[in-house]
Amino acid sequence: MATQRPSYFGIGQDLSLLKDYIPYVLSDKMIFCAMIAMSSTAANIAASGNRERSPETLKYYQFALSLLRQRLATEGDHPSDAVIITLSSLCGFEAMSGNYEGLDMHTQGIKQVVALRGGVDCLGFDGYLKTIAIAWQTFYNARHSRILDDEELFPKNGQLTYPVHPFDPSLCEAVARLPTGLSEMSLAGLLSYQIILLVGRITNWSHNMSKAFKEVDIYSLHRMSANSRHVTLCGEFLHRPNVSLIEQLVVLALMGFCYSLDATRAMFWMTNAYLQIRCRHLNNGHIELADKNRNHAVWIGTTLVATYDLGTQASILGMSLLNAQTMLPDWQKNVKLCEQYFWNDALSLKLAAKIGNLSKGRKPIK
Numbered sequence: 001m002a003t004q005r006p007s008y009f010g011i012g013q014d015l016s017l018l019k020d021y022i023p024y025v026l027s028d029k030m031i032f033c034a035m036i037a038m039s040s041t042a043a044n045i046a047a048s049g050n051r052e053r054s055p056e057t058l059k060y061y062q063f064a065l066s067l068l069r070q071r072l073a074t075e076g077d078h079p080s081d082a083v084i085i086t087l088s089s090l091c092g093f094e095a096m097s098g099n100y101e102g103l104d105m106h107t108q109g110i111k112q113v114v115a116l117r118g119g120v121d122c123l124g125f126d127g128y129l130k131t132i133a134i135a136w137q138t139f140y141n142a143r144h145s146r147i148l149d150d151e152e153l154f155p156k157n158g159q160l161t162y163p164v165h166p167f168d169p170s171l172c173e174a175v176a177r178l179p180t181g182l183s184e185m186s187l188a189g190l191l192s193y194q195i196i197l198l199v200g201r202i203t204n205w206s207h208n209m210s211k212a213f214k215e216v217d218i219y220s221l222h223r224m225s226a227n228s229r230h231v232t233l234c235g236e237f238l239h240r241p242n243v244s245l246i247e248q249l250v251v252l253a254l255m256g257f258c259y260s261l262d263a264t265r266a267m268f269w270m271t272n273a274y275l276q277i278r279c280r281h282l283n284n285g286h287i288e289l290a291d292k293n294r295n296h297a298v299w300i301g302t303t304l305v306a307t308y309d310l311g312t313q314a315s316i317l318g319m320s321l322l323n324a325q326t327m328l329p330d331w332q333k334n335v336k337l338c339e340q341y342f343w344n345d346a347l348s349l350k351l352a353a354k355i356g357n358l359s360k361g362r363k364p365i366k
Contacts, residue, residue, distance in 0.1 A: 020125065021125050021128065024081075024082075024125075025085060028082050028085075029067060030064055030067035030068055030071060030082060030086050031064075031082055031085050031086050031089065033060045033061075033063045033064035033067065034060070034061070034064035034068075034085075034086045034089035034090050034093070035089045036057075036060045037057045037058075037060040037061040037064060037089070037090075037093045038089045038090075038092040038093040038096070040054070040056060040057040040060070041053065041054075041057050041093055041096045041097055042092075042096060042273060042274075042277050044057070045096060045277050045281070046276075046277045046280040046281055046284075047284075049281055051096060051097050051098050052097070053097050057093070061090070061093055064086060064089070064090065065090065067086075068083065068086050068087070068090075071083060071086075077116055078116070078117075079113045079116055079117065081123065081124040081125065081129055083113055084110060084113055084114075084123060084129050084132065084133065085129070085132075087106050087109050087110045087113065088110065088132050088136065090102075090106045091103055091106045091107055091110070091136055092273065094106060095139075095274070096274065096277075100143070104140065104143075107136045107137065107139070107140040108140075110132075110133055110136050110137070111137060111140075114133050120133045120134060131265060131266055131269050132269065134266040135266040135267065135269045135270040136270065138228045138266050138267060138270065139228070139232065139267075139270050141228070142228045142229050142231075142232040143232060145229060147229050147232065147233060148232070148233075148236055152194070152197060153194050153197055153198065153233065154194070154236065154240075155194075158240070158241070158242065159242060160192035160193070160194050160195070160240075160242050160243065161192060161193045161194070162189060162191075162192050162193065163189070163193050163196075164189070171193070171196070174196065174197075174200050175187060175196065177200065177203060177204075178196075178199055178200060178203055179203065179340060179341050179342060180340040180341075181295060181296065181299060181337075181340040181341040182199050182203075182250075182341055182342075185246075185250070185296055186199075188292070190244075190246050190247070190293070190296075191247060191250070192243075192244075192247065194237075195237070195243075195247050195250065195251070198230075198233055198234070198237065198251075198254070199250075199254070201230065201233075202230050202254055202257070202258070202342070205226050205227070205230060206257070206261075206342065209261055227258050227261055227262055227267065228262075228266075228267050230254075230258050231255055231258050231259075231267045231270075231271060234251045234254050234255045234258070235255075235271055235274070237251050238251055238252075238278055245287060246289070246293060246296070248278075248282070249296075249297075249300045249321075250296070250300065252275065252278075252279070252300065252303075252304060252314070252317075253299060253300040253303040253304065253341070253342070254342065255271065255275065256303040256304060256306070256307035256308075256347070257303065257342040257343070257344070257347070259307055260307070260344055260346040260347050260350070261344070261346070272308075275314055276312055276313045276314060277313075279304075279312075279313035279314040279316070279317045280313040282317055283313055283316055283317055283320070287320075289321075289324065294324075295337055295340075296341075297321045297322075297324060298321070298322065298334055298337055298338070299337060299338045299340075299341040299342075299343075300318070300321055301317075301318040301319065301320070301321030301322040302318065302322065302329075302331075302334045302335070302337075302338050302351065303318070303338065303342075303343075303347065304317055304318025304321070305318040305319060305322070305351065305354065305358065306347045306348075306350045306351035306354070307347070307350065310354060310357055310358070319358070322334075329358075331351065331355055335348055335351070
């Protein structure tokens with residue numbers, strides 16, 4: 001199920017993909033304009049947190065859309081890889097600027113192009129475009145599964161509610177089933193009722209996944225579709241204005257855990273760009289965490305470092321959290337502590353592969 005993606009370190013099989021893919025996208029005016037629109041929007045969000053479209057990005061978006069219509073008329077029933085890449089960039093532009101109707105339109109366009117090409121396995125670039133197509137279709141299906149209409153998670157008034165002691169018995173029972181570290185966070189009043197519900201759902205799902213792996217050595221598509229829904233829910237919480245800083249960091253770590261159980265890497269590819277923007281925005285500010293949150297910060301930081309490529313904004317944020325300690329991270333102790341939250345062998349392997357190259361990050365947090 002695993003598909004390839006470009007690695008900007010040019011390692012192994014990805015090197016030939018980069019040699020072909022990068023010149024291809026840079027030489028096509030339609031693709032280039034769509035990518036400029038998307039990347040400019042991403043830069044604006046990273047700098048200001050504002051999702052509003054600027055006149056400059058709209059100009060590139062509209063030009064790319066015009067070229068796309070011409071290309072579709074010319075290519076007819078045999079659309080090229082350039083069409084898939086352009087539609088993907090337009091999807092990214094719409095998603096980041098919050099125009100979900102436009103996003104749905106372009107996602108349906110990807111679906112139609114894939115059908116004309118004979119399926120995702122017929123797309124080019126050694127499986128990379130397959131990953132792109134699967135990712136957008138997965139995101140579309142997750143968004144339309146009505147999970148975002150759950151008023152228990154997303155109240156109509158937009159306000160999160162924080163339980164106070166004494167907790168309701170049913171909430172006490174739910175908190176008791178969470179991993180120890182997250183149960184402690186809940187009891188300390190750090191997590192809203194809605195985030196506790198999200199953590200509970202991921203807890204139940206991870207237990208079911210572990211059981212499935214023990215029973216059969218295959219991925220359950222039903223359980224993996226639940227993974228995409230959880231990633232979508234996490235992303236929605238990051239968009240909400242009233243989520244506290246510590247809850248934002250918890251959600252980032254939850255997404256890292258969900259990625260570790262996705263062999264297709266589709267949802268990682270889908271959400272990675274937005275998460276780098278979000279983390280850059282956090283890195284540009286000052287984050288202060290109380291001493292009582294030290295263990296929580298270690299779990300979050302270690303998960304971010306394990307999940308993301310070195311040097312990315314999410315990895316930098318993770319190292320900043322870890323460097324808030326008075327000494328260099330003790331990775332073995334960190335992993336032991338992380339097991340009280342959400343952690344698995346896949347994350348341990350990813351972390352082990354990076355330890356030799358890790359160095360102290362920037363902007364330590366007090």
